Amino acid sequence: MKIARHLLSILSIIPASHALSNDTHYPLTLTNCGMEISLPSAPQSTVTVGQSATEILYALGLAERVAGTSVWFTPVLPEFREINADIERLADNDPSFEAVVNRRPELVAAQYEWHVGPTGSVATREQFHELGIATYVMPADCDTKDNSTGGDGTRTAAFSPESVYKGIRELATIFDVQEAGNALVAELETREATAIAAAEALELPDDLSAVFWFSSPDRSAAPYVAGRLGAPGYMMDALGIRNVVESDEEWPTVGWESIARADPDIIVVARMDRRRFAADDIAEKLDFLHSDPVTREMSAVRNGRIIEMDAHAMSATMRTLVGLETLVDALPTLAFDR
Template identity: 75%
Template sequence: MKTLHYLLAATSLLPLSYAMADATNYPVTLTNCGTEISVASAPERTVSVGQSATEILYSLGLADRVNGTSVWFNPVLPQFAKANEEIDRIADNDPSFEAVVNKRPDLVAVQYEWHVGPTGSVATREQFHELGIHTYIMPADCDTKDNSTGGDGTRTAAFSTESIYKGITELAHIYDVQAAGEALVADLIDREERAIDLASSLDLPQDLSAVFWFSSTDLGVSPFVAGQLGAPGYMMDKLGIRNVIESDEEWPTVGWESIARANPDVIVIAAMDRRRFPADDIEAKREFLRSDPVTSEMSAVQNNRIVEMDAHAMSATMRSIYGLESLAEALSAMTFK
């Protein structure tokens, strides 16, 4: 019953004219991240800007309609490796506007608003729309979030997986694959529930605390750590963990001395293929935690309560639910004095 309840909650975010619909009646008109879009028919050619959008499209069975991908943090989910090999990766990081347009897409599916927003690093939505190319930004990056503050934006309310389910359901409707969308949402809700149930069954300390370390511009400088309201905050809240970082920013920088004073019981570190910063390397993170005179004294380091998690799961994506699972499983193998 819980799964049905959450599925209905997710689809209630959509207009009644197409929530849980059997087939799409075009045109599809909806408001996406503050912009009204109207799609006249199911897109045949799509470029994705962001791994989250890519993997959701693949999960909906739409790999054959994806002509180019970009912005990757981790290897693609294993079940999509073969399909992904056949699709052009136009950029590991930010693609150029020209590279996207040259693929002649009907629609550009975007993970982060800062790539295709008012000051888009790739282009503005208007630039694409002027060429007759639709844009769709994943709601998880704009619902309950203010991206006008710069950087990674600031959450105005806590991230909820309902925004992930909303994005899946809307894309499924745009592409007329509603059954695939409903099945994907139901599976993710079930996985979410089971991870929460696992954590609830553990004898965890009442005051269990954690910090999520994404990366740092250099080892030793203040790291990018997860604020209260993003995807890591969601994971901690669902599993009964206190976030020692009190900021509402998505990824504030906080000094190691402050983190050490808070002395979190668990440190979650991001694993990624990206190598923009020295601390992107997971082994560099581990070595720093063990060798630095400040961090090496932390309880989590001394007791080896360090959890590796896909960087992509730490963003507001479908993989956040996989991150919830991996964190619950890691906690089940830990002991706390």
Template identity: 70%
Template sequence: MPLYRYALAALLGFAVNSAASESREATHYPLMLENCGVELSFDAAPQRTVSVGQAATEILYALGLADRVVGTSVWFTPVLPQFREVNAGIERLADNDPSFEAVVNRRPDLVAAQYEWHIGPAGSVGSREQFSELGIATYIMPADCDTKDNSTGGDGTRVAAFSIDSVYKGIGELAAIFDVQPAGTALIEDLQQREARAVEAARKLDLPQDLSALFWFSSPDEGAAPYVAGRLGAPGYMMRQLGIRNVIGSSEEWPTVDWETIARADPDIIVLARMDRRRYPMDDIAGKREFLQSDPVASQMSAVQQNHIVEMDAHAMSATMRTIFGLESLVAALESMSFDP
């Protein structure tokens, strides 16, 4: 395993242990913190929360706060199995973007969002100012704004590599906001241990030095330039952890790249996003597979010819705690593959 990965693991371990240590202290209100460039103040733990984004929802559930969630929205995949029962009893405002009115009508004192483009300066649901005028606090998961410029529009552009620390930061801050620090500590430590086990399992595989991959999220239409993972987002993190080269060099979160360019790069592995969402025709995993097999250009790529195709939970490709689960699933898939020397 390259020395830089040992160093990275050590740094991550230090950061997580520090966050876990801090999260053991009880919250002293009023709590002040900066969140994605906005100063927040909480006089008490929120009692009614609406989540806009599956990542925020599942972290709240994992912290044992389902009884404080009064509405959810923006779902890509089914909720994690351990949360099915509690999730079934909470109103789903929308599968995709809810309206501003739908959120406000639930009378929340906090709106927790996964993406700044939902709750931000030009938020598709509403701006932070609009909610603030109604006395509603907003919290955006740091993974979507730390090391990221969302002013570019769309999914934004990473200005530095995504770090899993930003996910742990979000968990720790939500735990502090709700004064459930032991739950935050336990969740961070569990994810840290899973990450370390996945990286160690990959190290034992002795993968080729220049192994390359493409992460394909979706496409606006069959044959159209696909939305693929840039080098600095969550898929880039997974690839760096495992010593895999991303064939896409863009810093955009999900740039569109034509198939001719991808075919020339000829990735060794193609990772396909699997989701329930059907916003675009190629959200469908079966459609992705059929295209790769039938398209005269894509079908000639090494990954397709050798069936080095991996299906991954779409939500794991976003900067969320599920990214750790995606890392685990990628390692499991690599264990079943063979590569020419």
């Protein structure tokens, strides 16, 4: 099931009066990630710093308002490949402040506060605001999350897709396309419910456990694995799978010896195009798991219970629902004889 394919069918059944009743009145003021922002009108030009914001704007039918994109982990969703090809990519990773400003955006939409936030690697929000450029940070990165702790932040409560839906609705309000926002949220909610129902029908073993491996600075380093309260934690909770990593950090580093002692039933590994670290390459991950004297003895490795997942689905984005579907599709193919 693809987002774009079903979006049009959902839009066709929403009464016109519903959309008209929710028209945006400008100037629009709202509080986003603890900061009040004001927009005099719907932005005509936007730069995205983060794949999540990019794909949401595409899904809302706003590609013509996107003047530049940046921070890509994986290829764009297939349904947006054609429109994305015509939009300038400022950088695969962090763009410079100057590169963003030179596109003369009215809005900068960011996925992570560590890119555009109090100590933003691209810029602070105040730096953009001083130039009359509004900023919006996806709520999934600040609701129930403390980004002042360094690294990838610490969750103060469990991630829920509701924070993704909130971001979709707020962006739809900013651009006055509430009808498209309601349709996209309805689509994702349906996919979420369908995946969870399918998992319940699988009759999986009790107390299944898993670890999600995003990347590592190098093969010998402790890996970045998913904490219990982030997007992978949500997926595991939704499917009744126990995370062997109990940290509240978004992506803590945990030694392989500790992971091997926990011996998770399933290892989920991130697949991405990004090449910031050696272990960004999934071939490196798989080779390490099968060749390292510690990891190759783990039951998940010996029994072939390794699942590949789109790296962006492991972040708190609308692709989290795609990740949920990936798990549900893969679980029936695994043997859980213990």
